[in-house]
Amino acid sequence: MDYYLKCIECGADFDKTEIIYTCRKCDGLLDVIYDYDEIKKNMDMEKLKTAPPSVWKYKDLLPIAIEPVSIREGGTPLYKCDRLAKKIGVKELYVKHEGMNPTGSFKDRGMTVGVSKAIELGMKTVACASTGNTSAALAIYGAKAGIPSVVLLPAGKVALGKIGQALMHGAKVIMIKGNFDDALALVRELCEQEPIYLLNSVNPYRLEGQKTIAFEIVDQLGFQVPDRVVLPVGNAGNITAINKGFKEFVTLGITDKRPKMTGIQTEGACPIVKAYRADADDITPEKNPETIATAIRIGDPVNARKALIAIKESGGMAESVTDDELVQAQKDLAQLEGIGVEPASATSVAGLKKLVDAGLISKDETVVCVTTGHLLKDPEEVISVCTEPVTVEANLEALRKAVFE
Ligand SMILES: Cc1ncc(COP(=O)(O)O)c(C=O)c1O
Ligand SMILES: N[C@@H](CCOP(=O)(O)O)C(=O)O
Numbered sequence: 418m419d420y421y422l423k424c425i426e427c428g429a430d431f432d433k434t435e436i437i438y439t440c441r442k443c444d445g446l447l448d449v450i451y452d453y454d455e456i457k458k459n460m461d462m463e464k465l466k467t468a469p470p471s472v473w474k475y476k477d478l479l480p481i482a483i484e485p486v487s488i489r490e491g492g493t494p495l496y497k498c499d500r501l502a503k504k505i506g507v508k509e510l511y512v513k514h515e516g517m518n519p520t521g522s523f524k525d526r527g528m529t530v531g532v533s534k535a536i537e538l539g540m541k542t543v544a545c546a547s548t549g550n551t552s553a554a555l556a557i558y559g560a561k562a563g564i565p566s567v568v569l570l571p572a573g574k575v576a577l578g579k580i581g582q583a584l585m586h587g588a589k590v591i592m593i594k595g596n597f598d599d600a601l602a603l604v605r606e607l608c609e610q611e612p613i614y615l616l617n618s619v620n621p622y623r624l625e626g627q628k629t630i631a632f633e634i635v636d637q638l639g640f641q642v643p644d645r646v647v648l649p650v651g652n653a654g655n656i657t658a659i660n661k662g663f664k665e666f667v668t669l670g671i672t673d674k675r676p677k678m679t680g681i682q683t684e685g686a687c688p689i690v691k692a693y694r695a696d697a698d699d700i701t702p703e704k705n706p707e708t709i710a711t712a713i714r715i716g717d718p719v720n721a722r723k724a725l726i727a728i729k730e731s732g733g734m735a736e737s738v739t740d741d742e743l744v745q746a747q748k749d750l751a752q753l754e755g756i757g758v759e760p761a762s763a764t765s766v767a768g769l770k771k772l773v774d775a776g777l778i779s780k781d782e783t784v785v786c787v788t789t790g791h792l793l794k795d796p797e798e799v800i801s802v803c804t805e806p807v808t809v810e811a812n813l814e815a816l817r818k819a820v821f822e
Contacts (some may be wrong), residue, residue, distance in 0.1 A: 426440065446722055472492075472629045486558055514756055519794065525785070531558070544608055544741070549580065565589040576798065596705075626658075645778065646678055649712075652714060652719050654720045712759060712762075759790040759795045
């Protein structure tokens with residue numbers, strides 16, 4: 418398949434064989450550009466309409482020629498959430514639960530493509546900085562591919578389940594005395610200097626895997642497009658990737674419209690929201706981001722430029738929520754719909770509620786909230802926000818008292 422890399426800022430082109438993350442001329446972010454006419458000609462529409470969703474179902478739209486490094490990612494459920502819709506006050510609400518991926522987050526979609534690309538390019542080691550989920554996914558796909566992975570984590574700020582995954586799957590785990598933004602700056606430098614393949618979302622190939630969330634949403638809605646997609650934003654790759662997926666389906670004539678991309682951050686870490694409110698083209702980095710949602714504790718999102726473009730061109734918006742609001746949404750998802758998510762994921766639902774309450778989202782819209790990571794990723798947060806279990810003597814009287822009082 419024919420494709421190349423294009424700078425979103427200056428339009429410079431780069432060949433697909435180059436090991437490159439940003440534009441050599443202006444340092445702008447890169448996009449993967451395909452020959453859509455060729456794809457259209459060769460696309461098996463019957464298969465597209467009938468095969469079950471998974472990342473590699475859409476391989477005609479992915480930049481990998483080899484047999485991919487895969488552990489069956491994607492194909493996550495799209496739940497129709499009527500009780501939650503009623504509470505929030507929207508007509509039709511769906512939750513795309515990305516916590517149901519093999520490692521419990523959407524990062525698997527990116528890593529199956531990213532690690533496959535590393536192998537295709539002949540790279541022998543992969544690396545990333547991470548607030549946790551990227552590192553878990555990198556470790557697992559590195560293990561599956563049989564190559565070493567190196568992960569840099571902000572010391573003391575990563576949820577337990579995620580560290581456990583990175584360690585058990587054999588990554589070299591390095592704690593940085595700094596925040597995620599510091600770790601990302603460091604790993605980018607390391608990968609420029611050493612033959613190590615960088616697999617953060619600044620790598621445009623990784624985002625190609627994540628765009629399959631858009632394909633699956635359309636697929637699971639019977640080839641209908643929702644009015645709006647709401648999702649958490651941290652390093653800002655996912656909102657960009659999903660927007661690209663929706664655009665590609667329009668380009669290919671599979672759909673005829675796109676949803677409004679709506680990004681949610683927390684009040685303690687919301688550079689994209691501030692830029693959106695100021696109608697700015699770029700963010701002002703935040704030096705000390707802080708939130709209970711450690712996955713999106715990010716002050717200098719690498720994909721900010723792409724995300725702001727995606728929000729603007731899709732007619733979407735950006736909003737922030739408090740930690741209390743996201744914890745309430747996490748409980749609503751869990752207790753009204755049986756969907757267990759980590760704190761960052763719940764910002765999508767908290768943000769939707771806030772925007773509906775404010776009259777900024779119409780109650781008539783069909784909305785998809787993306788929940789990006791599984792509840793079990795961050796057990797410590799769960800314990801800290803839920804009522805403590807009671808301990809009783811092992812007899813019926815004590816049990817009755819505990820149950821009925
Ligand atoms: C669970 C979870 N949700 C949301 C995000 C934000 O995604 P993005 O960085 O692509 O904006 C991340 C990571 O950043 C994450 O781990
Ligand atoms: N939440 C992310 C932060 C890194 O984002 P990436 O998309 O650039 O890898 C994580 O899980 O580490």
